[in-house]
Amino acid sequence: MPYSMTPLAVTAYTATSAMGSGLAAQLDALEHARSGLRPNDFSSAPLTCWIGRVDGVEDVTLPGALADWDCRNNRLAWLGLARDGFLERVREARARYGAGRVALLLGTSTASIGATEEAYRRLDADGGFADDMLRPAIHAPHSLAAFVAAALALEGPCLTVSTACSSSAKVFASAERMLRLGLVDAAVVGGVDTLCDSVLFGFNALELVSPEPCRPFDAARCGISIGEAAGFALLERVEAAPAAPRLLGYGESSDAHHMSTPHPEGLGAELALRDALTRAGLDAARVDYINLHGTASRKNDEVEAALVARAFPAGTRASSTKGFTGHTLGAAGILEATIALQAIEHGLVPGTLGGDTPDPVCGAQFAWRNEQRRVDVALSNSFGFGGNNACLAFARAGFAA
Amino acid sequence: MSALRVHVEGVGLWSPALADFAALRALLAGTTPAPPPARPPAATLPPNERRRAPESVLLAVEAAGQAVTMSGRDATTLACVFASAHGDQAITDYMCATLAQAPAELSPTRFHNSVHNAAVGYWTIASGCHAPSTAVCAQRASFGAGLLEAAAQALAEQRPVLLACSDIAGSGPLAEITGCRQSFGCALVLAPQAGAATLARLELGLQPGAATDTPLPEPLAGWRDGNPSAASLPLLAMLAGRGGRCTLAAATGLGLQLDMEPVA
Numbered sequence: 001m002p003y004s005m006t007p008l009a010v011t012a013y014t015a016t017s018a019m020g021s022g023l024a025a026q027l028d029a030l031e032h033a034r035s036g037l038r039p040n041d042f043s044s045a046p047l048t049c050w051i052g053r054v055d056g057v058e059d060v061t062l063p064g065a066l067a068d069w070d071c072r073n074n075r076l077a078w079l080g081l082a083r084d085g086f087l088e089r090v091r092e093a094r095a096r097y098g099a100g101r102v103a104l105l106l107g108t109s110t111a112s113i114g115a116t117e118e119a120y121r122r123l124d125a126d127g128g129f130a131d132d133m134l135r136p137a138i139h140a141p142h143s144l145a146a147f148v149a150a151a152l153a154l155e156g157p158c159l160t161v162s163t164a165c166s167s168s169a170k171v172f173a174s175a176e177r178m179l180r181l182g183l184v185d186a187a188v189v190g191g192v193d194t195l196c197d198s199v200l201f202g203f204n205a206l207e208l209v210s211p212e213p214c215r216p217f218d219a220a221r222c223g224i225s226i227g228e229a230a231g232f233a234l235l236e237r238v239e240a241a242p243a244a245p246r247l248l249g250y251g252e253s254s255d256a257h258h259m260s261t262p263h264p265e266g267l268g269a270e271l272a273l274r275d276a277l278t279r280a281g282l283d284a285a286r287v288d289y290i291n292l293h294g295t296a297s298r299k300n301d302e303v304e305a306a307l308v309a310r311a312f313p314a315g316t317r318a319s320s321t322k323g324f325t326g327h328t329l330g331a332a333g334i335l336e337a338t339i340a341l342q343a344i345e346h347g348l349v350p351g352t353l354g355g356d357t358p359d360p361v362c363g364a365q366f367a368w369r370n371e372q373r374r375v376d377v378a379l380s381n382s383f384g385f386g387g388n389n390a391c392l393a394f395a396r397a398g399f400a401a
Numbered sequence: 402m403s404a405l406r407v408h409v410e411g412v413g414l415w416s417p418a419l420a421d422f423a424a425l426r427a428l429l430a431g432t433t434p435a436p437p438p439a440r441p442p443a444a445t446l447p448p449n450e451r452r453r454a455p456e457s458v459l460l461a462v463e464a465a466g467q468a469v470t471m472s473g474r475d476a477t478t479l480a481c482v483f484a485s486a487h488g489d490q491a492i493t494d495y496m497c498a499t500l501a502q503a504p505a506e507l508s509p510t511r512f513h514n515s516v517h518n519a520a521v522g523y524w525t526i527a528s529g530c531h532a533p534s535t536a537v538c539a540q541r542a543s544f545g546a547g548l549l550e551a552a553a554q555a556l557a558e559q560r561p562v563l564l565a566c567s568d569i570a571g572s573g574p575l576a577e578i579t580g581c582r583q584s585f586g587c588a589l590v591l592a593p594q595a596g597a598a599t600l601a602r603l604e605l606g607l608q609p610g611a612a613t614d615t616p617l618p619e620p621l622a623g624w625r626d627g628n629p630s631a632a633s634l635p636l637l638a639m640l641a642g643r644g645g646r647c648t649l650a651a652a653t654g655l656g657l658q659l660d661m662e663p664v665a
Binding site: 043044045047100109113116117119120121123127128129134136137139140141142145146149155156157158159160161162163164170173174176177178180181183197198201202203204205206207252253254255256257258259260267268271384385386387388 | 405481486487488493496497498500501504505507508509512513514515516517518519521522523525526528529530531532533534535536537538539540542543546547549550553554556557558574575577578579580607609651652653654655
């Protein structure tokens with residue numbers, strides 16, 4: 001049994017995705033049910049699909065001292081860090097606690113593999129990387145976290161979690177453990193993944209990419225749309241910010257079933273959910289909103305809908321927001337955590353964009369259209385390849401389970 | 402900050418020169434152990450998976466399997482932290498080369514094996530493990546950062562944790578960039594409490610500032626230069642010997658001071 005957890009304060013958070021850059025743009029897209037998906041204009045060779053591309057990443061210039069880190073993924077990270085006063089909040093935390101007392105824990109699935117792909121597309125005459133690509137640090141999966149550590153001047157524990165599509169949910173768990181043990185006083189968590197050929201052609205090879213905008217939980221859904229996103233949150237002890245929303249719990253589990261297909265009965269997903277509820281001291285009936293993993297793959301949505309139907313009462317609201325952003329892979333955990341936090345802050349349950357003809361397996365819990373209602377407790381589900389599952393639980397300040 | 406104290410219950414090791422932890426002990430005692438076969442046996446995997454699994458998975462599973470066997474723990478409930486600085490470099494090389502030439506021909510199997518958590522995914526599937534599992538990295542500090550994550554999980558959750566850290570040799574144009582010259586994998590089973598299987602007590606403390614490499618005799622120093630996962634060798638050498646103190650990198654500008662005391 002997991003230990004019940006002392007809640008943590010989420011003292012700052014921000015997100016950038018195809019919905020827009022920063023929380024105001026994200027809320028506006030959600031409120032107006034406006035999808036950020038567009039026909040694929042990214043891959044190096046044609047591929048018929050829709051993507052969740054972030055505008056303006058190409059125009060980002062990293063500060064001179066960080067120029068060696070330049071690549072699409074780190075540009076998106078820099079773009080994302082600069083929103084919602086996040087840099088300033090981290091600067092304050094660094095001043096308050098010391099640079100060595102703030103952990104940096106980031107999730108990513110492919111980090112800056114796009115830069116390695118580019119290096120292979122233009123190898124020099126003797127078959128090696130071109131001179132401008134001879135930057136070993138960006139050709140490693142730790143590229144993102146190492147770049148952000150340099151950008152934020154943090155000197156505490158620094159770790160990349162790369163468990164495919166659960167990556168940037170699991171960083172909340174690592175952060176909570178480090179805070180609980182007194183290793184640090186604050187943690188910057190989050191994640192970034194950018195569009196690249198590896199994921200576009202990789203998911204295409206697995207026949208999981210939809211030729212049309214993805215339709216989560218729709219009876220006629222035919223696969224995912226891939227997106228990109230950056231998101232960050234600052235976690236501190238509740239005493240430091242009693243009015244901030246809370247991380248109430250988290251759950252982690254393994255399916256032990258298959259590398260690229262979920263467990264048919266959702267065994268791992270349910271273990272992660274129960275772990276999160278136990279840790280948060282919550283009964284399922286106290287959950288107001290669940291941001292589902294809801295990728296629009298045939299199998300994920302079927303298994304996840306069945307889990308919602310058996311684990312929650314009809315009054316709990318559930319939706320997938322992949323129709324707004326596409327599946328942002330390793331960034332999905334943090335992106336959807338920020339949507340869950342906005343649901344609490346603004347009383348907005350986002351609808352399941354693209355779910356026009358509900359799959360009959362979906363229960364009464366599903367929000368197909370936006371709903372305005374008070375949300376005290378919100379969960380976020382994230383499931384990844386390798387059967388890697390995570391569930392996060394958030395609540396408004398002052399909520400007592 | 403007070404030190405984190407965990408208990409080592411099992412050790413696994415595989416490299417082109419060393420088939421297991423006993424081979425490292427023999428080497429440090431002055432003998433030359435017989436080199437293992439080229440392919441790690443990875444007996445935890447079912448035979449068909451073992452035939453198809455990429456080298457990175459075989460290496461991590463072999464080291465993990467050795468450590469768990471030594472500990473006597475039940476793998477089905479053991480939380481797992483698998484670290485690797487570069488993941489499967491052979492698959493990265495294949496994917497980038499294929500994407501540069503014929504992207505539509507990308508192999509679906511190689512793609513799903515390219516995720517950083519492929520090794521821990523195969524491990525949990527083969528061992529029927531539903532416990533939390535994670536895959537992490539931190540460049541040259543991957544072992545130290547993975548050890549900190551595993552120890553934190555063992556103590557915060559009061560449960561035993563399997564830590565594996567492995568990197569295969571680089572392939573193609575990427576090899577020059579990563580500088581990985583040969584494969585190296587190791588694993589530890591860490592428990593929060595002392596028990597019958599305890600081999601050593603290990604105390605971990607964070608030390609501000611970049612860690613300087615603990616001196617190592619050859620050939621260990623050369624192995625460490627040629628593989629980021631072999632940054633674990635000072636710790637493994639302490640385990641093989643009479644304990645002691647060393648400092649490993651936990652991040653670029655953060656050291657992890659380790660004090661080890663063997664338990665007879």
